[in-house]
Amino acid sequence: MSTTQPYVSVRNLKQHFPITRGVIISRKVGAVRAVDDISFDIPAGETLGLVGESGCGKSTTGRSILRLYEPTAGTVMIGNTDITTLSPEALREKRSEMQMIFQDSYSSLNPRHSVAKIVAEPLVIRGERDQGKLRRRVEELLDLVGLEPDHMKRFPHEFSGGQRQRIGIARALALNPKFVVCDEPISALDVAIQAQVVNLLVRLQKDLGLTYLFIAHDLSMVRHISHRIAVMYLGRIMELATYDELFRNPLHPYTQSLMSAVPIPEPKVEKSRTRLLLEGDVPSPSRPPRGCVFSTRCPFATDRCRQEIPQPRELTSGHFIACHNVDDPEVSPRINESRIAIVQSLEDASTGGPDRTFAMATGAAAPGAAAPGES
């Protein structure tokens, strides 16, 4: 698919959290299998979008890749280093290369610290003491994310959600990272502000050559920002492909249902499109179903699915899928039929679209819009 070397390479990663009982003598009674045997690569300078519903293990994946948790099993190569075996000192050294941006910019920024202090913090921790240098770097970073130099003296509560997210991004970039895990950085923002932040992240990736793991539950935003997309369900990756391939050829039944559930802002299509509506809710990751984790809700499940865990297979070049039945002679025709209907309604939608865009604003008189960015 890509000629570049993977910058991030994850193999058979597991992250289980023990469930314990008892206060005085606690004993392990089970485990939450938050991430269960996942593998993927991210080529340098690219974005892998990680989508799935709440609780499926997206954040946990991001955190264990950065070794904010100690992985239960598996290897994580970041730029030729297996970070799962690094000593604490070596890990600290490596940390500057890998950063994280969070969903909740409010709780991740210290409310009592000025913007300058927040953004400079990683530099100070690394031992930078020269006030002049710190100041210049903070100014540079604020400029990079579209904030004004005089924002430096202000405090987080004085900013809107979108601006706070920019502060978080500036801080994440302070140490010139190469790899950034973006954990739903826009989910809490309004549509218009989401677009501002996403455009910023795309620009920064181009300018600085960043590699992203972009976590989201919104497939349409992931499509917009990602080179490749991994679809996760109950701790496992169901399907992984380039965004083009995934949208043309969603093979996994879960991908199909997710895709058909994402609302499309085209009234005619949205009201009439084919949906693969699922029954019930996601099972608990502490008691995942036997065999395929999706088998309790999958409309195409067969006996084999309830016995045997489907391993991810590369069905066509770069398109990985974990499902027994995608090429089963009996079942696959039905899965394929469903795929065609779902892709068709996406195609129907793309013929519509509003007849006016911002680009058409001729500005009858002087345009009223202020300078780009937030004021």
Next chain:
Amino acid sequence: MNSNVNSNKNDKPILEVRDLHVRFDTVDGVIYAVNGVSFDLYPGETLGVVGESGSGKSVTMMSLLRLIPEPPGRIVSGTARFRSREDDLDLLQLNMRQRAKIRGNRIGFIFQDPMSSLNPLITIGEQIKESLERHTKWRGPEARQRVVELLEHVGIPDPDARYGNYPHQFSGGMRQRVMIAIAIACDPDIIIADEPTTALDVTVQAQIVDLTRRLSEELGIAVIWISHDLGVVAGIAERVMVMYGGTVVETGVVDDLYAHPRHPYTVGLLGALPKLHENVPELVNISGTPPSLFAAPSRCPFEPRCPWAFKTCRERRPALESVQRDGHFSACWYDMEKDKPREVRR
């Protein structure tokens, strides 16, 4: 004002809100949350209300039954004529007892967080039964049977066994189904749903949207569906009302409004949305931030962010006017049909 034309033109609106103004008196100053909102709701239709957070969607709808905290909230002026089979009255003039009768009986509410509306200590079944006994003639074992039917109706599997469950034993999606069951229990005329699926996963959201649409059709209930998601609204609403800065900036039939947006804010919003079905190189940037609500709008509230803005926009506030498309109104000085500033009568 005649700002709303709808599919069932013969009917009279079941709800007519006119020139509603709501403010909050806070330590930082007066917040002008709702500034002259007018709209109609017709029997059996679904009206989608969209707009960014803080645009006044919730305050507008909550004010109708005075569900906002007063103080700091204050309904400054306006009328809300509610006209059903039995009633014809101004909701804003009711006393507490009359309001309580309307609420939960003629007008049901569903909120984003069902947990806040459910009592964690009472079983799901008993809570629905209580509401049923308060508002209808159902009693005892018959009421219980009716509750089981309702649970089944909203898609709770094994409703008889689930009757005795507590709210925490239900998933988010199931709790929202319970809220819908409570809302439809008394056969209301209107359901106001305030971002009912925002906290849910998309696959569960799809189930709830599907359920609401089906029930509204079957039972002929008018629905006001508040959402910040234009995609969800496209799927459920017949008409849409777009809010910005505590005002209605555009309203129209959903197909027409999405295909021919006539207010710059709506144009920007539709462009800022990532589309599942297409890949654009860059999303539209509506630069700038939402308006401050610490002053009454004296000009167009969208003016600082609008690429079409011109002199008049800074001087006078535009009112909703027809954009020469059936049932489609926009509050904008720029005429998108003719692509030039509108003729302004002085």
